[in-house]
Amino acid sequence: MPRTSRPLQIHPIVLRRAEVVRVVDVSPNLRRLTLAGPDLSEGEMGAGYSRPEFRSDGFDDHVKLVVPGADGALPRIGTQEENRFAWNPEVLAHTRDYTVRSWEPGATSFEIDVVRHEQGLAADWAFAAQPGDEVHFAGPKSCALRNDEVDWHLLVGDETALPAISRWLEEAPEGTRGQAIIEVPSEADRVSVPSKAEVEVTWLVRGRTPAGTSTQLADAVRRLVLPEGRGYAWVAGEALTIAPIRRHLRHGLGLPKEDVEVSGYWRRAADQPATEPADDAERLMPITGDDEPADPVDDVHEMSELLPPVVTRVAVTLGICSLIADGHDTAAALARETAVAQGRLVPLLDALAALGLVEEESGRYRNTARGGVLTEESAIEHLSLDDPANREALALVDLLDVLRTGVPAARLGGLARPRRRATDAALDLAHHERAAEELHYVLEPLAALAPVAGARTLAVYGDAAGRVADALAGGRAVHLPGDGEQPWPQHDCAVLVGTLEGRDDEEGVGLLRAALTGGTTLVLVERTSDRAATDDHDAEDALVSLVASGLPLRSGAAVDELLRRAGAVALEHHVLGWGFSPLSRVVVAHV
Numbered sequence: 100m101p102r103t104s105r106p107l108q109i110h111p112i113v114l115r116r117a118e119v120v121r122v123v124d125v126s127p128n129l130r131r132l133t134l135a136g137p138d139l140s141e142g143e144m145g146a147g148y149s150r151p152e153f154r155s156d157g158f159d160d161h162v163k164l165v166v167p168g169a170d171g172a173l174p175r176i177g178t179q180e181e182n183r184f185a186w187n188p189e190v191l192a193h194t195r196d197y198t199v200r201s202w203e204p205g206a207t208s209f210e211i212d213v214v215r216h217e218q219g220l221a222a223d224w225a226f227a228a229q230p231g232d233e234v235h236f237a238g239p240k241s242c243a244l245r246n247d248e249v250d251w252h253l254l255v256g257d258e259t260a261l262p263a264i265s266r267w268l269e270e271a272p273e274g275t276r277g278q279a280i281i282e283v284p285s286e287a288d289r290v291s292v293p294s295k296a297e298v299e300v301t302w303l304v305r306g307r308t309p310a311g312t313s314t315q316l317a318d319a320v321r322r323l324v325l326p327e328g329r330g331y332a333w334v335a336g337e338a339l340t341i342a343p344i345r346r347h348l349r350h351g352l353g354l355p356k357e358d359v360e361v362s363g364y365w366r367r368a369a370d371q372p373a374t375e376p377a378d379d380a381e382r383l384m385p386i387t388g389d390d391e392p393a394d395p396v397d398d399v400h401e402m403s404e405l406l407p408p409v410v411t412r413v414a415v416t417l418g419i420c421s422l423i424a425d426g427h428d429t430a431a432a433l434a435r436e437t438a439v440a441q442g443r444l445v446p447l448l449d450a451l452a453a454l455g456l457v458e459e460e461s462g463r464y465r466n467t468a469r470g471g472v473l474t475e476e477s478a479i480e481h482l483s484l485d486d487p488a489n490r491e492a493l494a495l496v497d498l499l500d501v502l503r504t505g506v507p508a509a510r511l512g513g514l515a516r517p518r519r520r521a522t523d524a525a526l527d528l529a530h531h532e533r534a535a536e537e538l539h540y541v542l543e544p545l546a547a548l549a550p551v552a553g554a555r556t557l558a559v560y561g562d563a564a565g566r567v568a569d570a571l572a573g574g575r576a577v578h579l580p581g582d583g584e585q586p587w588p589q590h591d592c593a594v595l596v597g598t599l600e601g602r603d604d605e606e607g608v609g610l611l612r613a614a615l616t617g618g619t620t621l622v623l624v625e626r627t628s629d630r631a632a633t634d635d636h637d638a639e640d641a642l643v644s645l646v647a648s649g650l651p652l653r654s655g656a657a658v659d660e661l662l663r664r665a666g667a668v669a670l671e672h673h674v675l676g677w678g679f680s681p682l683s684r685v686v687v688a689h690v
Contacts (some may be wrong), residue, residue: 101538104331104357108157109676112240113150114165114176115139119232120208120404126288128215129256130225131200134234135208137528142177155199155209158270159263159362160239162211163194164495166224167234172646176235183677185426195221197240198262201269212262216310226432240677241255241540245271249358250328252277252298255316255344257305258288260335260363267333271296276326281317284310305654311337311367320344321351331358338363339466342424356476363475366468386447388493407522410450411473412489415482419451420466420473428463437544480536488529491516516601516647534562534597537682541624542570544675545594550620554591558617561596561624580613587617595683596624601648604661611665611688622689623662626681628652638679655684662688 120132138152148525167173174189203211206643213225224234238457245252245267254264254277256345263281271277273294281302287304303315316336332354334344345361348354414420417437427436430448448464451457454469472478484490494508501508507515520527538545545551551571558578559568569579571594578588593614599607614621626644628651630637643651653661659670667688675683 102357103243103246103354103360104248105157105246105360107543108154108242108539110154110238110240110242111181112237112677113144114179114184114235114237115150115153116233116235118228119228121230122228125212126283126290128284129261129290130213131210132213132225132228132252133208133210133347134223134236135549137207138453139207139209140438142386146179148179148181152162153202153207153209154204155242156203157239157242157244158267159335160199160242161196162199162209162236162238163196164221165190165235165237166195166221168193168220169223182674183240183679193220197221198266198513200262200266208340210486212676214258230350241278246331246358247272247275248329249331250276251326253320253323253325253330253332253334254279254298255281255320255332255334255336255341256334256364257282257310257316257340258284259337261290263333264334265290265292266291268294268296268298268300271298280316282313290468294421299497302470304478308365311340311365313340314639316340317343317347321347327360330420331632332360334361335357335364338366338422339468339471340367344423344470345474345476346421346425360388360630361476363471406450407454410447410454411456412482413447414451414456415473415479416484418574419447420456421479423464423466423470423473424456426464430462430464433464485530487523488525490535491647492643495639495642498642498646501646501649504583505649510646515649515667516644526663530597531563531565534682535566537680537685538563538567538596538624539680541675541680541683542567543622545622545685546571546573548622548673548675548685550592550622551594556590556618557592557597558587558590560593560614561598563596567594567596580617585613587613590618592620592622593618594622594624597626599658599661600622600644601650601651603650604664607661608664611662611667615666615690619690621662621667623658623685623686623688624682625658625686626652627655627658627684629655629684633655637681655686658686664685666690 114410115138117134117136117138119132120135123131125131141152142150165173165176173193175187177184177186197211197213200210200212213222215226216222225502232255241493246257252275254267256264261281264281268279271294273295277296277298277682279298279300280303282301282305282307286304301319303319305313305315330349341361341363345359349356379674417439419433422433422436427433430441430445434444437444450457450459455467457466479514482489486665494510497508499509506513511519520530526590556576558580559571561578564579569580571577577592580587595614598610611621630639631641644652662670667690669689671687673685673687675685
């Protein structure tokens, strides 16, 4: 989930076992399963880990089901760790994400609704399930609560979003205003949902139009006249079908990013029957040949190609796939919308076709399932070169010179990132925004960390300092020291985020010493190079940091050494939340 204005709760990822205790057909294309069992209660899991009680407070919370095959067999599922579950990659093909349709606090059961499809692992299992069948699941790993500060709500989705929309309608309090637009396969799939909210519900019947190809939802949203005041829009369904809705809400109507949530619940492969809703891990898996072993020569050839990373970033920046999703599907229309001469744009379109991102027929382009990924908010935020922070990745072409000279990349002016940020407001803002995204699932556990929770006065410095301060304040005094401020204001605990990257050792020690002089405890949230050898994304981040600053990203051990040089006498290491974010590993230093 991108950063959102909805209040967020973070939960450990725990694998549980449940039993099917009830099966009900809600409509011809929707089956409801009630899952229950003692694993939904608080208890011990072994290995010294405690299992928290199952909770689901958000209307669109989801669980990851581990669905057995027709023979009931499964690979090893994985290993339970302290705050997360380490999945065996082989079992991910057996997992599907489903919305928690209903749950009551204290209950040891919950319900999910499964959509009938022509074929699909989970649908086949669900429509054959009987009371007594067992299934493993994990989640919800987070709960995003309804935003009750807005004036109105908009809920849009196909039948895969119906469970979440129905739960929203049932749980919204009296006086809540909004509109809901729901597309279903047939008249018989319209369901009655009681609600205290003042919500106008519009049902769209798809009929014989194949799932994932109808434009009814997008057309209905374009016809809407939104109420006055601030609103929150929630949209879910087939990824390519709903992409134009996100673009209309964000760019056509100008709704703020944090008040628009558009989630691709499933993808329809081109020229194929509708496929079952799947989670990101499955639907973004690379497509390989039948059972042919990978050829190392082919692997290295693909790894050495410069075309894919450059073309995808340029296409996202120009909005090519989003424009195609909006109906601008000819070279002439795309040239007009992007303000790029058609003669220069066609080679880019050819490259997108060669990479399998778009297809062309009779002069008209359409997105493939891969191209549909480039219409999503998360892809745009991470790839668009309109974001100055994303442009730094292009400096990797200067890596050889940086390695030999230690001077930041020439295309970045040969200046280290901290100096460029100090003089480039857009670049500085982009890095603050990036840190805020990476902290999205970390702020709640950071606030619960003992030195932070127990402090009467805080000092917050570094990336996204304002957002961090707002999240941690809780009625307490929070200082925001300025750059180079000496001495720091007195405080019980200092929180520093992303402050050492790009600084040499002397600068880093000076900053840490200033923070420790003003108080007795420091919480340092910092990227390190510790996972670069095992994770290609971390490796890229480390190299981009190097070319942008001329200085290597420090290891955790090197960060600890700087803290000791700055006067820390005791260090504690913690992992916040699930440990996925680059900013989820923190050091607590005491003097």
